Every structure is written in C-alpha cells, then in structure tokens.
Amino acid sequence: MRDAKGFTIAVPVGWNREEGASGVFYRSPDRTALIQVFTVVEPELTPLGAAQGASADLRARTTGFQEVRLGPVPGEPGAAELVYEYDSAESHGRRRGVERVFVARDGGKWAVLTAGPVAEWTLTQAHHSAALAAFRPGG
Numbered sequence: 001m002r003d004a005k006g007f008t009i010a011v012p013v014g015w016n017r018e019e020g021a022s023g024v025f026y027r028s029p030d031r032t033a034l035i036q037v038f039t040v041v042e043p044e045l046t047p048l049g050a051a052q053g054a055s056a057d058l059r060a061r062t063t064g065f066q067e068v069r070l071g072p073v074p075g076e077p078g079a080a081e082l083v084y085e086y087d088s089a090e091s092h093g094r095r096r097g098v099e100r101v102f103v104a105r106d107g108g109k110w111a112v113l114t115a116g117p118v119a120e121w122t123l124t125q126a127h128h129s130a131a132l133a134a135f136r137p138g139g
Contacts, residue, residue, distance in 0.1 A: 003037070009112070010134035011035055012127060023111075032091045033116030033124065035131050040101060040109035047101035047109060048072065048080040054099055054111075055082050062086040068096070078103050085118060094118040098128050106137040 002008050003017075003024055011017075011026040015035070018025045023038025040050045051070055059065045064087035073079040079102035088095035097115030104110050112135060114128035 005037070006138060007037060007110070008134060008136040009035070009037060010130040028116075032095075033120070033127070034114070035127060036111075036113040036115075037131075037135075038111050038113075040111055045109070046080075047078055047103065050101045050109065050111065051080040051082040051099060054101075055084065058084060058086065064094070073100065073102075076102065088115075088117075091115075091117040096121050096124060098124070100128070100132060104135070104137040108137055110135070110137065 001011060005024050012028070015026045015028055018027060023036050026035045028034070045053065055067050055070055059067070064085070066085045068083040068085060070082045071080065073081050079100060082099045083096070085094050085096045087093070094117070095115050096118045097113055099111055099113040101109065101111045112128070112131050114124055114131060116124035
C-alpha cells in the first residue's frame with residue numbers, strides 16, 4: 001500500500017493506520033501487534049548507531065526491556081537490526097520487536113519496526129519480512 005508519508009509497504013489486511021510523533025503505525029485490530037515506519041533524521045547516525053540508540057532508549061523507558069540481538073544484517077550492507085522484548089499491556093504480556101534500520105535507494109535512512117506477542121514471533125517475523133520486501137521510499 002502507498003502511504004501518504006512517502007513510502008510503499010505491505011501490511012496485513014484489516015490493520016489500522018495511525019500517525020504519531022514517532023512515525024506511522026499500522027496496528028492489528030486487537031492492538032497486540034504493530035508495524036511502525038519512520039525516518040532517521042540525525043545525519044551523523046549510521047544504521048547501526050541508530051539501532052544502538054534505539055536499544056538504549058528502550059532500555060531507559062520500557063518495562064522489562066531485554067535486548068535479544070543487535071548488529072549488522074547479514075547480506076544487507078549497511079543495515080542493522082535490533083531484536084528485543086518488553087512487557088506490553090497491549091500484547092497482554094511479553095512483546096517481541098524487531099527494528100531494521102537501513103539506507104534506502106533514495107539515500108534516506110529508514111526504520112521498519114514490527115512487534116507482537118512473544119508467542120506469535122513466527123507471525124511477527126513474517127509480517128516484518130513482507131513489510132521490508134515491499135518497502136519503497138517515495139510511494
């Protein structure tokens with residue numbers, strides 16, 4: 001789907017779009033899962049630096065934060081990924097998220113974050129893969 005904020009992305013049918021200060025969110029009807037898209041506006045940050053900063057920020061402000069993995073994405077030069085878990089009232093327990101930060105073909109730094117209940121991690125990964133495969137800057 002084309003988003004008014006200047007990108008194309010795949011999201012599950014029936015999910016609701018919301019805009020916030022920290023980007024565009026697509027949420028499952030029961031709000032247990034989400035996809036978030038935003039630009040990284042700090043010019044000095046590399047994708048890895050942005051992912052490291054996200055980890056530090058989440059650790060400081062998220063209940064039960066646990067970093068699962070942080071580092072470069074194999075086969076995607078310059079891309080970085082953070083996988084983490086935290087306590088989520090919306091997900092009725094633990095939520096696992098994955099945030100990929102990368103430089104898109106437009107030269108902009110983008111982040112695509114997908115999260116859902118820990119018990120549905122395989123589904124969350126499928127949503128994340130589909131979102132990334134369809135992602136195009138510029139709509």
